[in-house]
Amino acid sequence: MKVREVAPAVDADALLSGAQFADAFRIEIGDRELDARRAAERMMARQPRWAEALLSLRNLLVAPLGLKTSGAGLAAPRDMIGIFPIVSETPDRLIAGFNDRHLDFRVVVDVTAPGGVRQVTATTLVLTHNWLGRTYLAIIKPFHRLIVPALLRQVGG
Numbered sequence: 001m002k003v004r005e006v007a008p009a010v011d012a013d014a015l016l017s018g019a020q021f022a023d024a025f026r027i028e029i030g031d032r033e034l035d036a037r038r039a040a041e042r043m044m045a046r047q048p049r050w051a052e053a054l055l056s057l058r059n060l061l062v063a064p065l066g067l068k069t070s071g072a073g074l075a076a077p078r079d080m081i082g083i084f085p086i087v088s089e090t091p092d093r094l095i096a097g098f099n100d101r102h103l104d105f106r107v108v109v110d111v112t113a114p115g116g117v118r119q120v121t122a123t124t125l126v127l128t129h130n131w132l133g134r135t136y137l138a139i140i141k142p143f144h145r146l147i148v149p150a151l152l153r154q155v156g157g
Contacts, residue, residue, distance in 0.1 A: 001156040003027045003149040008123045009110075015095060016106045021126040021137060025148050028117045029156040036094040037081075039120045040109040043151040044082030097125075102133035120155050122148055 008024040079086050084096035084107060097106035108123040124144065128134045 001027055003152045010108050010123050012125055016104055016125040016127050019125040019127045024121055024123040025152055026119055026121040027152045027156055028119050034111055034118055035091045036109050036111045039111050039155050040081045040094045042155045102136055103128045122152055
């Protein structure tokens with residue numbers, strides 16, 4: 001299944017006012033019953049090993065700076081998708097993310113049903129607050145562009 005980068009089709013100001021970064025990736029799948037929660041759960045169920053290694057390295061590096069680290073290995077309550085708290089949810093859209101000292105982050109998972117094929121789109125929005133947030137975003141951006149498509153492929157697989 002092919003993941004395509006697409007123009008973000010969300011109201012960024014309504015979801016994360018002032019966001020300086022936005023991107024979106026889309027995959028088409030045949031599962032007509034899939035809703036946004038199930039799509040997000042499939043995306044976040046597991047990460048590729050290389051992404052897990054990067055996340056572990058990230059947590060090691062940012063912990064001394066007082067930034068949030070993931071709770072890997074902990075059972076996720078109903079109001080969490082992976083390591084991200086759910087901000088809002090409808091059958092067609094799930095918004096997860098958090099606010100931190102250095103940046104605010106949202107991931108928006110949209111599920112649509114044009115014709116006989118369902119499209120799942122993952123949109124990322126980031127609002128940085130300071131030099132640490134801008135530096136962090138610049139460092140993770142290339143990895144983000146690899147990780148999100150890899151996670152989206154799990155929705156169809």
